[in-house]
Amino acid sequence: MAHALSLHHRLSHADAPTDSDRTERAIAQSEAVCRSKGARLTPIRRRVLEALHGVDGPLGAYDLVDLLGSQGRRMAPITIYRALDFLIEQELVHRLASRNAYIASSGTVAGARTTAFLICDGCGDVNEIASPDVAETVLKVLRDQGYQPRTKVLEITGRCARCQDVH
Amino acid sequence: MAHALSLHHRLSHADAPTDSDRTERAIAQSEAVCRSKGARLTPIRRRVLEALHGVDGPLGAYDLVDLLGSQGRRMAPITIYRALDFLIEQELVHRLASRNAYIASSGTVAGARTTAFLICDGCGDVNEIASPDVAETVLKVLRDQGYQPRTKVLEITGRCARCQDVH
DNA sequence: TTATTTATGTAGTGTTATAACCTATATGAA
DNA sequence: TTCATATAGGTTATAACACTACATAAATAA
Numbered sequence: 001m002a003h004a005l006s007l008h009h010r011l012s013h014a015d016a017p018t019d020s021d022r023t024e025r026a027i028a029q030s031e032a033v034c035r036s037k038g039a040r041l042t043p044i045r046r047r048v049l050e051a052l053h054g055v056d057g058p059l060g061a062y063d064l065v066d067l068l069g070s071q072g073r074r075m076a077p078i079t080i081y082r083a084l085d086f087l088i089e090q091e092l093v094h095r096l097a098s099r100n101a102y103i104a105s106s107g108t109v110a111g112a113r114t115t116a117f118l119i120c121d122g123c124g125d126v127n128e129i130a131s132p133d134v135a136e137t138v139l140k141v142l143r144d145q146g147y148q149p150r151t152k153v154l155e156i157t158g159r160c161a162r163c164q165d166v167h
Numbered sequence: 168m169a170h171a172l173s174l175h176h177r178l179s180h181a182d183a184p185t186d187s188d189r190t191e192r193a194i195a196q197s198e199a200v201c202r203s204k205g206a207r208l209t210p211i212r213r214r215v216l217e218a219l220h221g222v223d224g225p226l227g228a229y230d231l232v233d234l235l236g237s238q239g240r241r242m243a244p245i246t247i248y249r250a251l252d253f254l255i256e257q258e259l260v261h262r263l264a265s266r267n268a269y270i271a272s273s274g275t276v277a278g279a280r281t282t283a284f285l286i287c288d289g290c291g292d293v294n295e296i297a298s299p300d301v302a303e304t305v306l307k308v309l310r311d312q313g314y315q316p317r318t319k320v321l322e323i324t325g326r327c328a329r330c331q332d333v334h
Numbered sequence: 335t336t337a338t339t340t341a342t343g344t345a346g347t348g349t350t351a352t353a354a355c356c357t358a359t360a361t362g363a364a
Numbered sequence: 365t366t367c368a369t370a371t372a373g374g375t376t377a378t379a380a381c382a383c384t385a386c387a388t389a390a391a392t393a394a
C-alpha cells in the first residue's frame with residue numbers, strides 16, 4: 001500500500017484510557033447487535049473489529065493481517081477478508097472502495113442511515129458524517145429511479161480544512 | 168474479474184448505427200474539450216475512450232487490455248492505466264472505485280457537476296444520474312465542514328427497478 | 335536545429351482479493 | 365446424548381488490479 005502514514009501514527013495511545021474505553025463500548029454494543037440478530041461475533045471477527053476501532057482511520061486488509069499477526073498467530077488474508085465480509089454484512093464496518101480500506105462504523109449504529117465519508121487527499125483523514133439532508137435527498141432520487149439501495153455510503157474525496165492550498 | 172456478463176453481451180450492435188453515432192459524437196465532443204484545454208487526445212487515449220463509449224457499462228482495465236489487444240497490437244496494462252489517468256483527469260471518464268472499473272462520462276460534460284452512479288448488484292447496470300438536488304445538498308455539507316471536494320462522484324449500490332426481489 | 339517536455343514501450347513487481355478444498359466447531363433435531 | 369447439518373476457519377495457490385523504474389520516441393517550444 002505504501003502507506004502515507006505509518007501504522008504507529010494512527011495507533012491510539014495505549015495509556016489514554018478514553019480510547020480503549022471507546023473501543024470497549026463499541027465492541028459491547030456490537031456484541032449486543034449481533035446477539036439480537038443471531039449473528040456470531042467470533043473471536044477472530046471480534047479481534048478484527050477491535051483493531052479497526054483501535055486506530056484512528058481506515059486500515060487495509062493487509063494492514064490487519066500485519067497488525068493482528070504481530071499480536072499472535074498470523075492469519076491468512078482470506079481469514080481477514082472473511083471477517084471483514086461478516087462485519088460489513090452486519091454494518092459494523094464500512095469498506096472505503098476508493099481506498100481499498102476498511103473503517104469501523106462510528107457511533108450511532110442506530111438506523112440504516114446514509115453516511116458520507118469525507119476522505120482527505122492530503123492527510124488521509126476520514127471524516128464520517130451523517131447528514132440527514134443528504135440522506136433524504138439521495139433517497140428521494142433513488143425512489144424516483146425505482147432503485148432499492150444497499151450501500152448507503154457516499155465517499156467524497158478532496159481536501160479537509162487543514163489541508164487546503166497545499167499542493 | 169470473473170465477469171458477470173461476458174464482453175459480448177455488453178458490446179453494442181455493430182450494425183445499429185445509432186450506437187456508433189453516439190460514440191462518434193462523444194469522441195468529437197471530447198476532442199473539442201481537449202483542444203480547448205491544450206490536452207492531447209492521442210491515438211491510444213482516443214482508442215480507450217472509444218472502447219468505453221462503445222460498450223454499455225463499465226470496463227475493467229484488463230478488459231480494455233483484452234478488448235484493444237484483440238483489434239491490434241496488445242498494449243501493456245500500464246499503457247491502459249496511463250490513458251485512463253489522462254481521461255479521468257479530463258473528466259471524460261469516471262473510475263468506479265467500488266467495482267475497479269471505468270466508465271465513460273455520459274452526455275453533458277458541461278460543468279463540474281456532481282454525478283451519482285447507481286450500480287445494480289443484480290444486472291451490473293450502471294445508471295449515471297446528475298441530480299442538482301443531491302449535488303447542492305452535498306456541496307452545502309462540504310462547505311460546512313470546510314472541505315474542498317475533488318471527487319464529485321457518488322457511487323450507490325443496490326438493485327435497479329428490474330432486479331428487485333431477486334435473490 | 336536543438337533543448338525540453340510529454341507520451342509510450344518494456345520488464346518486473348507490488349498490492350488487493352478470491353478460489354478450491356479440507357478440517358473443526360457450533361447448533362439444532364431426534 | 366448422538367447424529368446430521370450448517371457455519372467458521374485453516375491451507376495453499378492463484379486471480380485480479382495497479383504501479384515503479386527506466387529506456388525510447390514523438391511532439392512542442394526555444
